Amino acid sequence: MTTPTTTWAVVGGTAALSFTLKYLGYRVPQRWFSNPRAQRILHLLPIALLGALVAVGTFVASTSVVLDQRAAGLAAALVAVWRRAPFPVVVLVAAVTSALCYHLTS
Amino acid sequence: MSRDPARRKIIRDACSVSITVGAYGVAFGAASVAAGFSVLQSCLLSLLAFTGGSQFAAISVVASGGTAGAAVAAATMLGLRNTLYGVRLAPLFSRAGWRRVAAAQVTIDESTAMALAQEPQGQEAMVAAFWWTGLGVFVGWNACTLLGALAAHALNNPAAFGLDAAVPAAFLALLWPRLANRRAQVTAAGGFSLALLLTPVLPPGLPIVATATVAIAMGWPP
Numbered sequence: 460m461t462t463p464t465t466t467w468a469v470v471g472g473t474a475a476l477s478f479t480l481k482y483l484g485y486r487v488p489q490r491w492f493s494n495p496r497a498q499r500i501l502h503l504l505p506i507a508l509l510g511a512l513v514a515v516g517t518f519v520a521s522t523s524v525v526l527d528q529r530a531a532g533l534a535a536a537l538v539a540v541w542r543r544a545p546f547p548v549v550v551l552v553a554a555v556t557s558a559l560c561y562h563l564t565s
Numbered sequence: 566m567s568r569d570p571a572r573r574k575i576i577r578d579a580c581s582v583s584i585t586v587g588a589y590g591v592a593f594g595a596a597s598v599a600a601g602f603s604v605l606q607s608c609l610l611s612l613l614a615f616t617g618g619s620q621f622a623a624i625s626v627v628a629s630g631g632t633a634g635a636a637v638a639a640a641t642m643l644g645l646r647n648t649l650y651g652v653r654l655a656p657l658f659s660r661a662g663w664r665r666v667a668a669a670q671v672t673i674d675e676s677t678a679m680a681l682a683q684e685p686q687g688q689e690a691m692v693a694a695f696w697w698t699g700l701g702v703f704v705g706w707n708a709c710t711l712l713g714a715l716a717a718h719a720l721n722n723p724a725a726f727g728l729d730a731a732v733p734a735a736f737l738a739l740l741w742p743r744l745a746n747r748r749a750q751v752t753a754a755g756g757f758s759l760a761l762l763l764t765p766v767l768p769p770g771l772p773i774v775a776t777a778t779v780a781i782a783m784g785w786p787p
Contacts, residue, residue: 461601465633470606472637473623474613480644481616482669484651485658492652500784503752504777505618505643509740510756511776512625512639516733519764519772521630532730533737540741547588553734554727561724 528564532557571686575679575694582675583701587709589617592735594713596621599728600628604714611710615703616673618739619644622773625732631770638774650677657692671699748783755779 492498517533518524535556539549590611597607602624610620619640626636650672657680658665676699683690720726744750756776763772 466602468633469623469636470609473640476641477614477616477644481647481672484648485655500781503780503784506743506749506752507756507776507780509736510753511760511773512736513733514757514760529730533733536734536737546738549738550592550731550734554731557730558727
């Protein structure tokens with residue numbers, strides 16, 4: 460489904476825009492971002508998107524909402540972050556739990 | 566090398582941050598290959614985009630079947646915070662030239678946080694912390710992306726190794742420390758719910774992009 464055209468477009472587009480956004484910060488007048496409302500929205504933007512990415516990464520297959528082994532992985536990750544586990548532990552715990560459920564149910 | 570204890574502490578902190586971030590790099594490389602990117606493409610993303618959240622967002626939109634446009638839009642919105650970091654750090658790099666271009670490329674969460682933490686010690690310490698952290702993370706992140714990509718390339722069924730759950734777990738780990746107040750928590754819950762609500766009605770990838778409206782709605786009132 461994923462064609463090389465798509466993946467190369469993503470690599471090129473993400474690379475170019477990521478650098479542009481970084482460099483822009485050094486070139487635009489400071490006052491552009493001093494508006495408190497703009498500051499709040501820019502602060503909340505990654506939070507809303509990360510919330511969405513957790514949801515889609517766990518519960519979505521193509522265009523439907525599903526419940527599969529990834530949900531068990533996320534539940535395990537949730538316990539790990541709540542217990543303040545370091546990043547590698549969070550990811551590993553999620554991966555192992557999900558893989559176990561995958562093999563138990565298939 | 567340096568006999569100055571303050572400078573030694575900066576270098577030590579930069580090294581430990583770089584090693585920690587390397588772990589994210591392995592996860593990214595593996596997830597990127599699992600999402601359908603080649604090892605070369607995964608490494609190019611880490612070298613050229615070099616901003617973890619955006620890279621993870623781009624590959625997971627592609628993994629969910631989204632278009633290139635939706636993937637780049639999600640990555641761009643997560644990368645906007647780097648612009649704010651540049652605004653904060655601009656006084657340290659006021660002269661135009663390749664040094665400022667290089668500084669821009671390594672302007673990320675970690676290098677900015679370490680530079681700003683040195684503010685009471687003065688500009689020279691801030692610049693040192695910025696470069697040691699930025700370049701250290703750059704090396705760690707890219708080396709580990711290659712490792713993760715090669716490892717995932719050697720396997721071939723991502724679900725069998727739990728790689729499909731590693732990506733949302735990585736997002737959760739990035740999100741968790743940002744949930745410091747009620748407004749942030751409601752925004753995250755709103756983004757989470759809206760993405761699922763929109764999934765059956767919008768093409769893949771767009772439900773993620775659409776949750777920017779949650780940030781606007783939540784950030785609008787004072």
